Amino acid sequence: MTKGNKSFEKAIKLFFSLAASATIVGLLLIIVYITKEGTLLFGKVNVFDFLFGKEWKPSSARFGALPLIVGSLVVTAGAVILSAPLSIFVAIFLTEIAPKKVANYIKTAIELLAGIPSVIYGFMGIMVLVPMVRQVFGGSGLGIITASLVLSIMILPTITSLAEGALSSVPDRYRYGALALGSTKWEMIYHVVLPAAKRGIISAIILGVGRAIGETMAVLMVVGNVAKIPESLNQPVATMTSIIALDISYASGLHKYALFSLGFVLLLLSMCFIAIVRGVYKGSYERV
Amino acid sequence: MNIKIKENAFEVRNLNLWYGKHKALEDITIDIVKNAITAIIGPSGCGKSTFLRCLNRMNDLIDGIRIEGKVYFEGKNIYDEGTDVVLLRKRVGMIFQQPNPFPMSIYDNVAFGPRLHGIRDRNRLDEIVKDSLEKASLWKEVKNKLNESALSLSGGQQQRLAIARVLAVEPEVILMDEPCSALDPASTQRIEDLMVELKANYTIVIVTHNMQQAARVSDFTAFLLAEENEPAKLIEYGETGQIFTNPKDIRTENYITGRFG
Ligand SMILES: Nc1ncnc2c1ncn2[C@@H]1O[C@H](COP(=O)(O)OP(=O)(O)O)[C@@H](O)[C@H]1O
Numbered sequence: 001m002t003k004g005n006k007s008f009e010k011a012i013k014l015f016f017s018l019a020a021s022a023t024i025v026g027l028l029l030i031i032v033y034i035t036k037e038g039t040l041l042f043g044k045v046n047v048f049d050f051l052f053g054k055e056w057k058p059s060s061a062r063f064g065a066l067p068l069i070v071g072s073l074v075v076t077a078g079a080v081i082l083s084a085p086l087s088i089f090v091a092i093f094l095t096e097i098a099p100k101k102v103a104n105y106i107k108t109a110i111e112l113l114a115g116i117p118s119v120i121y122g123f124m125g126i127m128v129l130v131p132m133v134r135q136v137f138g139g140s141g142l143g144i145i146t147a148s149l150v151l152s153i154m155i156l157p158t159i160t161s162l163a164e165g166a167l168s169s170v171p172d173r174y175r176y177g178a179l180a181l182g183s184t185k186w187e188m189i190y191h192v193v194l195p196a197a198k199r200g201i202i203s204a205i206i207l208g209v210g211r212a213i214g215e216t217m218a219v220l221m222v223v224g225n226v227a228k229i230p231e232s233l234n235q236p237v238a239t240m241t242s243i244i245a246l247d248i249s250y251a252s253g254l255h256k257y258a259l260f261s262l263g264f265v266l267l268l269l270s271m272c273f274i275a276i277v278r279g280v281y282k283g284s285y286e287r288v
Numbered sequence: 289m290n291i292k293i294k295e296n297a298f299e300v301r302n303l304n305l306w307y308g309k310h311k312a313l314e315d316i317t318i319d320i321v322k323n324a325i326t327a328i329i330g331p332s333g334c335g336k337s338t339f340l341r342c343l344n345r346m347n348d349l350i351d352g353i354r355i356e357g358k359v360y361f362e363g364k365n366i367y368d369e370g371t372d373v374v375l376l377r378k379r380v381g382m383i384f385q386q387p388n389p390f391p392m393s394i395y396d397n398v399a400f401g402p403r404l405h406g407i408r409d410r411n412r413l414d415e416i417v418k419d420s421l422e423k424a425s426l427w428k429e430v431k432n433k434l435n436e437s438a439l440s441l442s443g444g445q446q447q448r449l450a451i452a453r454v455l456a457v458e459p460e461v462i463l464m465d466e467p468c469s470a471l472d473p474a475s476t477q478r479i480e481d482l483m484v485e486l487k488a489n490y491t492i493v494i495v496t497h498n499m500q501q502a503a504r505v506s507d508f509t510a511f512l513l514a515e516e517n518e519p520a521k522l523i524e525y526g527e528t529g530q531i532f533t534n535p536k537d538i539r540t541e542n543y544i545t546g547r548f549g
């Protein structure tokens with residue numbers, strides 16, 4: 001009996017170890033594959049011509065990715081500028097102001113928001129936002145503003161729930177200490193709680209950026225997909241993700257390599273974001 | 289005995305307090321004498337902290353709390369509508385059981401209150417920080433590392449920093465909730481010495497379950513007791529010498545001689 005138990009335990013342990021290694025193997029496979037495929041292009045096209053070339057025209061073998069990189073960055077920046085303050089306000093409301101019951105309803109709503117498929121967001125963008133943006137800002141309605149708006153709602157749950165976690169991990173004794181010194185609630189939040197949660201909030205925003213830059217379907221539906229460096233915010237752009245998704249089904253040869261290279265750039269960017277978040281947290285452990 | 293008219297900092301009248309349905313304090317009436325140290329003693333869980341928090345309205349933060357009765361501070365009932373609670377807490381400072389320095393520099397911790405109350409001038413702040421740290425007898429130990437994190441200090445130093453932080457807002461009263469319970473004997477000694485120094489200029493109310501401490505430092509002692517399933521009542525209150533040598537109530541005697549609680 002005991003012996004049987006022991007080998008059973010061993011088997012369980014093995015199983016879990018295998019499952020854990022599978023994630024690492026999966027990650028390595030992706031990195032190796034994308035790196036290998038993503039650098040093939042650079043045998044034929046100069047890396048700098050790819051990264052800084054202003055013309056993306058696969059039909060005439062022009063693979064300047066700058067318009068797409070700029071498109072991704074601008075749309076993401078817009079989304080984060082809109083979403084981060086709002087998310088932080090919501091997080092403050094949830095942890096510092098709302099009664100528990102109300103907070104729980106809102107948290108549920110935010111979870112639901114996070115669970116909605118991105119194609120639905122794209123759909124809502126087309127039906128609701130595109131006409132509104134067209135009216136207010138002119139142009140076709142498809143473009144940077146609409147994409148940023150859609151993305152800002154999509155990353156709101158990410159930033160909000162991570163920021164909320166950061167705020168609620170601030171010990172209450174700081175709050176009591178501040179109030180007992182004669183702070184108002186706002187002074188307490190601004191001078192004590194927010195600074196204490198600063199690193200967590202910054203990480204939340206960076207992870208929001210990562211989520212925004214990788215989002216594909218909803219962006220693809222509302223961004224216009226014109227691979228040109230934009231001159232104003234009501235213009236359509238294309239993003240790295242939207243171009244990969246649109247072109248991958250028919251691309252071949254260099255065009256296909258170029259799409260892999262875009263994927264490679266995305267992968268590097270998201271790894272950078274994770275590294276920054278790690279760095280931010282590591283710093284915080286050293287301090288406290 | 290020298291004749292001296294005692295002024296009261298607080299006059300608590302028929303104070304009752306409920307946490308939801310649970311009644312925690314019953315009909316507490318007590319005068320807290322100005323520029324003296326008043327110790328609140330009693331078994332753990334009897335409501336000492338609860339009572340203390342009534343004096344600077346920190347209980348307001350607790351959901352479902354209900355308070356009846358009056359607490360006069362310098363002649364005004366602090367539970368009257370229209371009381372400026374923020375100002376009250378500036379005038380009635382509080383030291384907590386667990387040292388709670390903010391995660392910022394030693395300097396910023398002490399300057400926190402003054403900045404809050406509008407002092408921006410760097411020289412003035414430097415002065416206040418130095419002065420408060422000196423009063424809290426911490427200056428010598430930290431004067432060369434004011435910009436280091438307050439979290440790097442020892443527990444005893446952190447508690448003196450908390451006192452400096454409170455002194456920096458120039459309160460009239462300092463409430464202390466078992467300020468030494470997390471500290472070693474040497475740090476405890478320093479805080480007790482400090483309290484005695486401070487009472488010339490401040491009214492101090494200290495909660496403690498350490499009877500020797502109450503006997504050593506306080507001028508007046510109040511004994512709170514919550515008998516089985518009952519809310520806490522003020523059993524006895526008087527000069528510390530009298531309470532410890534000649535208690536009038538048998539329950540006080542039992543408690544201070546260690547027979548229960
Ligand atoms: N925030 C709170 N919510 C509900 N009940 C509380 C709260 N704080 C204290 N109590 C209750 O009030 C009583 C007195 O507690 P407390 O004032 O902390 O006692 P002491 O400080 O003497 O140990 C206890 O029964 C405790 O459970």
Ligand SMILES: [Mg+2]
Binds near residue numbers: 333336337338465
């Ligand atoms: Mg207590």
